[in-house]
Amino acid sequence: MAHSVNPETCTKCGLCAEVCPNQIIDWTQGKEPGFRADRIPLCIQCGHCMAVCPPQSITAGELSYEKDFFDLPMGGCGEYDFFNFLSSRRSVRNFQDKPVPREMLQRIVEAVTFAPMGLPPHKVEVTVVQNRAVIKKALPHLMKLYGNLKKWIKNPLAQFFMKRKMNAETFNTIKNHVVPVMEKGLPEMKEKGRDIFTRGAPALLLFHAHRGSENHTEDSLVAVTYGLLAAHALGLGAAAIGLIAPAVERNRDLRKLFRIPRENEVLASMIVGYPKLSFQRGIKRELAKVSWI
Numbered sequence: 001m002a003h004s005v006n007p008e009t010c011t012k013c014g015l016c017a018e019v020c021p022n023q024i025i026d027w028t029q030g031k032e033p034g035f036r037a038d039r040i041p042l043c044i045q046c047g048h049c050m051a052v053c054p055p056q057s058i059t060a061g062e063l064s065y066e067k068d069f070f071d072l073p074m075g076g077c078g079e080y081d082f083f084n085f086l087s088s089r090r091s092v093r094n095f096q097d098k099p100v101p102r103e104m105l106q107r108i109v110e111a112v113t114f115a116p117m118g119l120p121p122h123k124v125e126v127t128v129v130q131n132r133a134v135i136k137k138a139l140p141h142l143m144k145l146y147g148n149l150k151k152w153i154k155n156p157l158a159q160f161f162m163k164r165k166m167n168a169e170t171f172n173t174i175k176n177h178v179v180p181v182m183e184k185g186l187p188e189m190k191e192k193g194r195d196i197f198t199r200g201a202p203a204l205l206l207f208h209a210h211r212g213s214e215n216h217t218e219d220s221l222v223a224v225t226y227g228l229l230a231a232h233a234l235g236l237g238a239a240a241i242g243l244i245a246p247a248v249e250r251n252r253d254l255r256k257l258f259r260i261p262r263e264n265e266v267l268a269s270m271i272v273g274y275p276k277l278s279f280q281r282g283i284k285r286e287l288a289k290v291s292w293i
């Protein structure tokens with residue numbers, strides 16, 4: 001479908017022109033708006049023009065009122081409910097031995113679809129691993145990979161090359177956080193069977209996207225954040241797990257286990273399940289710095 005304005009129903013209010021982020025619609029007071037042919041290639045299919053138009057007079061490319069839009073829910077959650085909700089979310093790493101029903105995982109995926117993205121449509125793909133037995137199969141691979149990383153970081157030559165290959169953020173995270181955790185955690189995992197990677201979670205979500213797709217790195221992080229919030233809203237517990245995505249990304253066996261397409265980059269993951277414990281209080285936190293200008 002082309003971009004068009006229905007002259008029969010258009011009230012000439014100009015809201016579509018005002019809301020368009022790329023000024024694709026021309027409008028002057030009292031006149032019917034029209035799409036500017038030279039700017040139509042800039043349309044990102046955000047659907048704002050169609051969503052704002054009271055009489056549904058706009059068509060933006062392939063979008064259709066019937067298929068792609070819904071009536072907005074009344075109300076909203078309100079400021080206090082929203083802040084209470086945010087402040088009560090914590091990372092959950094202790095789970096009941098109970099699978100999460102598919103419908104609840106489906107609701108988390110649905111929430112992720114509402115996440116903002118750099119450029120519609122979504123580039124992010126989600127793989128929902130709803131079977132603990134499959135998650136368990138990943139653990140020996142993760143142990144081996146992080147065991148090797150622990151060895152490499154001790155080697156000055158390997159460290160020199162790692163430093164050159166990685167950015168400072170990744171190198172410092174590995175050296176100052178990941179390796180110390182592995183030094184203590186891997187022997188415990190071996191001896192006591194403690195799962196330091198997926199924490200015994202019954203479900204795991206992996207966020208990945210085609211390697212070359214626009215903005216997919218940031219989009220994946222926003223997506224996983226929506227997933228964490230959705231899990232909390234559903235009364236489930238969840239945590240982002242930074243250790244899993246880079247391992248799956250680099251390991252053929254893990255990619256195969258989780259059926260990640262060859263051309264996709266794995267960027268984020270979260271574990272989810274029914275929480276075993278409940279927190280009795282929240283924690284106050286501050287940002288590193290807030291500057292006002």
Ligand SMILES: Cc1cc2nc3c(=O)[nH]c(=O)nc-3n(C[C@H](O)[C@H](O)[C@H](O)COP(=O)(O)O)c2cc1C
Nearest residue numbers: 089090091092093196197239240241242243244283
């Ligand atoms: C990008 C990212 C990666 C994380 N990776 C891990 C991880 O690998 N293992 C883990 O147990 N928790 C992980 N977490 C959870 C953090 O440790 C947790 O968010 C932090 O300690 C603050 O606690 P809270 O979420 O309960 O407020 C990660 C969180 C984020 C945002």
